[in-house]
């Protein structure tokens with residue numbers, strides 16, 4: 562299964578957006594040469610036909626409790642993003658049955674750009690991701706790990722829908738009663754690092770503490786960490802949308818398995 566070839570093919574779907582962003586770069590470069598300065602970059606973006614205030618972040622809630630602590634943390638992020646005029650949407654995936662990846666490879670073999678199984682939330686998430694500029698995935702800690710459903714969704718969306726995710730900023734968030742949050746947090750962001758997704762950080766690891774629903778709202782440092790994460794994500798998104806650097810060309814992936 563040549564995942565990278567498929568990603569390359571599917572990347573074509575994203576070209577219009579990338580072209581638009583490149584156009585911003587060209588206008589911004591002209592502005593810089595004309596000594597207009599960086600403050601003019603937002604209007605450069607507008608001139609190029611891309612509204613940087615039209616940015617959107619997908620917030621995936623991996624908890625079975627729709628309005629639980631994970632939701633509280635993601636809501637804090639959403640509220641802070643809104644202060645930066647960035648839209649977001651929280652989608653719950655933890656309270657419905659979700660398949661795990663069965664490694665059938667049909668998503669790549671058939672160039673589907675989505676999972677061959679269309680009977681759960683996974684393809685809905687992949688479709689939403691194509692409309693979003695960044696993603697945050699949140700989960701409660703179950704036995705020191707992310708919840709099973711959200712882990713399955715993340716694995717399948719990255720494998721089948723990775724073309725929608727390439728290069729987009731990403732972050733993970735975990736909430737626990739007492740322990741295991743850093744392990745769950747790390748597990749959740751691992752797949753993003755294989756998709757050239759810039760990981761957005763905060764002032765601390767993106768974790769919160771609470772047991773009963775909503776209890777995490779008493780973790781004032783945890784909430785502040787979420788707001789800082791949102792600030793950093795907003796900064797990164799706007800820099801990407803207005804910057805002049807060219808998106809890197811990718812080499813063909815040299816896949817070398819250790820067992821031959």
Ligand SMILES: Cc1cc2nc3c(=O)[nH]c(=O)nc-3n(C[C@H](O)[C@H](O)[C@H](O)COP(=O)(O)O)c2cc1C
Nearest residue numbers: 624629630631701702703704705737738739740772
């Ligand atoms: C099956 C299960 C396993 C859990 N395992 C842990 C754990 O390993 N460490 C911990 O601190 N809390 C654990 N918890 C508690 C939850 O992580 C905690 O209540 C969290 O706030 C739930 O988030 P939510 O409200 O978004 O669902 C567990 C809860 C459940 C239901």
